[in-house]
Amino acid sequence: MYGTYLRRELAGRKKQTVIVAVGLAIAIAMVIVVNALSAGVRDAQTQALASVYGVGTDLTVTGAPAQRGSDTGQRFDFGAGGGATGSDGSTTLNTSILRASPARGTIDAAGVKTVSSTTGVAAATGALSLTNVTFDGQIAQGGQNGTGQSGAAQPGEGQSGAGQGATGERPRFGGGRFGLNSFTVLGVDPAAGTSVGPLSSVKVSSGRALGAADAGQLVAVADSTYATSKSLSVGGTIDVGGSTVTIVGIVASSSDSADTAANVYLPLDTAQKIAATGDVVSTVYVKAASASDIASVQAALAKALPTATVSSQADLASTVSGSLASAAGLIEGLGTWLSIIVLVVAVLLAVLFTLSGVARRTREFGTLKAIGWSNGRIVRQVAGESLVQGLIGGAAGLALGLVGILVVNLVHPTISGATAAGRFGRGGTGAAGGAPAAGGGAPAAGAGGGFGGGGGGFRGVGASVQDVVLHAPLSVEILIAAVGLAILGGLVAGAIGGWRAARLSPAEALRSAA
Amino acid sequence: MSTIETAPEALYRLTDVTRTYTAKGRTVTALAGVTVEIRAGEFVTIQGPTGGGKSTLLQLLGALDRPSAGSLVLGGTELSTASGRELGRLRAEDIGFVFQGFNLIPTLTARENVAMALVPAAVAAQERAARVDAALAHVGLADRGDHLPGELSGGQQQRVAIARAIVKAPKVLLADEPTGNLDEEMRDEILVLLESLCAEGLTLIVVTHDSAVARRAHRRLRLKNGRVTEV
Numbered sequence: 001m002y003g004t005y006l007r008r009e010l011a012g013r014k015k016q017t018v019i020v021a022v023g024l025a026i027a028i029a030m031v032i033v034v035n036a037l038s039a040g041v042r043d044a045q046t047q048a049l050a051s052v053y054g055v056g057t058d059l060t061v062t063g064a065p066a067q068r069g070s071d072t073g074q075r076f077d078f079g080a081g082g083g084a085t086g087s088d089g090s091t092t093l094n095t096s097i098l099r100a101s102p103a104r105g106t107i108d109a110a111g112v113k114t115v116s117s118t119t120g121v122a123a124a125t126g127a128l129s130l131t132n133v134t135f136d137g138q139i140a141q142g143g144q145n146g147t148g149q150s151g152a153a154q155p156g157e158g159q160s161g162a163g164q165g166a167t168g169e170r171p172r173f174g175g176g177r178f179g180l181n182s183f184t185v186l187g188v189d190p191a192a193g194t195s196v197g198p199l200s201s202v203k204v205s206s207g208r209a210l211g212a213a214d215a216g217q218l219v220a221v222a223d224s225t226y227a228t229s230k231s232l233s234v235g236g237t238i239d240v241g242g243s244t245v246t247i248v249g250i251v252a253s254s255s256d257s258a259d260t261a262a263n264v265y266l267p268l269d270t271a272q273k274i275a276a277t278g279d280v281v282s283t284v285y286v287k288a289a290s291a292s293d294i295a296s297v298q299a300a301l302a303k304a305l306p307t308a309t310v311s312s313q314a315d316l317a318s319t320v321s322g323s324l325a326s327a328a329g330l331i332e333g334l335g336t337w338l339s340i341i342v343l344v345v346a347v348l349l350a351v352l353f354t355l356s357g358v359a360r361r362t363r364e365f366g367t368l369k370a371i372g373w374s375n376g377r378i379v380r381q382v383a384g385e386s387l388v389q390g391l392i393g394g395a396a397g398l399a400l401g402l403v404g405i406l407v408v409n410l411v412h413p414t415i416s417g418a419t420a421a422g423r424f425g426r427g428g429t430g431a432a433g434g435a436p437a438a439g440g441g442a443p444a445a446g447a448g449g450g451f452g453g454g455g456g457g458f459r460g461v462g463a464s465v466q467d468v469v470l471h472a473p474l475s476v477e478i479l480i481a482a483v484g485l486a487i488l489g490g491l492v493a494g495a496i497g498g499w500r501a502a503r504l505s506p507a508e509a510l511r512s513a514a
Numbered sequence: 515m516s517t518i519e520t521a522p523e524a525l526y527r528l529t530d531v532t533r534t535y536t537a538k539g540r541t542v543t544a545l546a547g548v549t550v551e552i553r554a555g556e557f558v559t560i561q562g563p564t565g566g567g568k569s570t571l572l573q574l575l576g577a578l579d580r581p582s583a584g585s586l587v588l589g590g591t592e593l594s595t596a597s598g599r600e601l602g603r604l605r606a607e608d609i610g611f612v613f614q615g616f617n618l619i620p621t622l623t624a625r626e627n628v629a630m631a632l633v634p635a636a637v638a639a640q641e642r643a644a645r646v647d648a649a650l651a652h653v654g655l656a657d658r659g660d661h662l663p664g665e666l667s668g669g670q671q672q673r674v675a676i677a678r679a680i681v682k683a684p685k686v687l688l689a690d691e692p693t694g695n696l697d698e699e700m701r702d703e704i705l706v707l708l709e710s711l712c713a714e715g716l717t718l719i720v721v722t723h724d725s726a727v728a729r730r731a732h733r734r735l736r737l738k739n740g741r742v743t744e745v
Contacts, residue, residue: 370578371610371630372607
């Protein structure tokens with residue numbers, strides 16, 4: 001009779017049952033979709049970080065940033081007679097420098113050793129983030145100043161073109177065009193293997209990876225996207241800080257939608273030598289012995305290296321910017337709160353409808369008590385009706401949530417994420433040039449056209465922008481939890497309604513209806 | 515007044531029963547020192563003006579409420595001090611109730627409404643079905659078991675309510691204005707049914723305004739201002 005009575009009651013109150021079920025369904029669907037999107041965003045953030053920090057990196061250790069004003073800016077020095085002079089008298093200048101950002105801290109070899117020997121550290125490897133800047137320009141042959149100024153040519157000064165000081169006229173700057181190009185370089189320990197660090201998330205697409213035997217050698221591997229853009233290939237060479245480096249391999253990110261952490265990878269000691277940084281690294285990548293050790297290892301490293309910054313994946317996740325970060329904020333902030341509010345409203349609705357139903361059935365419950373039904377039996381009846389409404393809502397919500405996830409995965413929106421880790425700070429405004437012009441002519445204007453201007457703002461390793469496809473993964477735990485929430489909502493409504501029904505005095509219930 | 519055969523023992527024994535209520539700060543005395551005995555197998559009617567305490571007395575007799583003072587014994591059980599569980603057991607096993615408004619559950623069929631009375635006794639499904647069919651047959655509705663209350667006349671609905679009351683073979687059947695919502699013809703049908711049940715040994719206590727009903731009782735009690743007198 002329990003089931004028959006329950007079924008008949010719900011069928012007799014179809015509208016109310018539908019309203020309660022729809023409310024719960026919407027709430028449950030929101031919970032499922034928001035949680036799935038949160039998981040998808042976390043996966044996307046991990047993917048964005050993995051391309052920079054590699055798979056298996058649990059912590060990163062970076063040195064304390066240098067003080068402001070310590071950067072004097074980069075300088076490109078050209079000696080007298082430097083460059084190549086063409087038949088038209090123009091001079092071509094070309095040089096490149098490899099440097100670390102002075103604003104970015106470094107960790108010396110002792111620090112790296114400290115990290116490796118810390119309890120709980122399974123593996124650690126250091127990498128040096130550098131930027132190679134190439135100055136490339138051409139100065140045209142200068143003419144005479146037609147203002148009639150007299151004066152012999154200064155001793156030691158050459159002339160840049162035709163026209164002698166016989167008339168006493170000063171040679172004038174003939175104009176020039178200069179450009180600055182840069183690419184990122186990461187010095188990595190070739191003996192470290194691929195269990196941790198930036199190279200743990202790459203695959204070799206041609207040639208080979210760097211190995212222990214490459215230590216100290218002028219060899220490099222290039223990122224495949226960069227190699228394609230610069231027409232680099234295995235066996236070719238590239239100028240890194242004035243040294244000619246042979247490309248032995250091309251690597252690509254394990255993720256189809258991301259680039260690797262840098263444009264070019266050199267053996268660490270080679271990079272240190274070319275950049276003249278000494279035996280330092282900019283980041284140590286750490287893999288903990290187990291996930292449960294991460295927090296304790298982070299604390300131990302922070303204690304052992306008080307001036308360094310030790311960051312976990314969670315800390316690094318906050319560095320992800322762009323629409324990925326916006327999506328994360330939206331889903332985890334607004335989305336979570338919205339689903340909580342909708343769930344609360346749905347449960348409230350269920351409670352109110354149940355209480356209303358109990359009030360409407362006062363005489364009915366009074367009659368049942370009069371014919372011998374106990375309070376407990378009546379409470380179970382009311383609770384059962386609410387529970388079934390919750391189950392209906394949960395089932396509908398489950399279906400709706402699955403459809404929502406399917407839609408997201410079919411649309412698979414692409415969002416961009418940029419990681420700010422490793423980005424160099426602004427390095428000062430040192431103007432390029434200032435070197436005497438070839439042939440003793442007037443010094444090239446320090447701020448002439450075409451100069452790149454200040455030396456800051458170059459992007460270092462880790463500040464990569466990439467597109468990530470957002471998925472909404474299905475989690476059985478979330479589905480079970482969501483249906484559980486619907487059942488709980490039904491039980492709460494049933495318990496409150498049942499309590500109200502139990503409090504009815506049979507005499508009063510019958511009297512009130514008389 | 516018809517001659518009755520007095521049963522050897524009292525089913526109900528009320529001694530100085532009082533019931534008061536507090537409403538809006540005022541104390542209302544529904545029953546004031548009622549003392550009466552009702553024997554097994556009697557057909558007793560309770561009459562009186564509206565607000566005289568009739569329904570209150572019926573609810574006390576039906577173990578739906580407890581007296582504020584005095585003693586009320588039903589077949590050896592003191593109802594004024596019995597636990598809620600004991601009162602529930604009495605309602606489930608020994609007392610049948612019939613209401614003026616029938617009080618059938620509208621979403622259940624006649625058969626299911628009658629079966630609801632056997633649920634507290636945890637009767638097995640097969641036995642329950644047999645007893646329900648017997649009760650419906652007893653009230654002449656064997657062929658109406660699958661009808662919803664809305665598909666039955668007033669008289670038929672009241673018969674279903676009576677079937678619900680007698681399906682558990684109670685010791686007493688309490689009826690609150692059982693013919694109040696029925697026309698004359700249906701009233702007579704119901705009365706004949708109730709009398710037949712009484713003739714089978716069921717104690718019948720009926721609250722009624724209807725003198726025609728009261729005239730058919732073995733005893734007539736009058737309740738006015740909370741006090742009982744025998745008519």
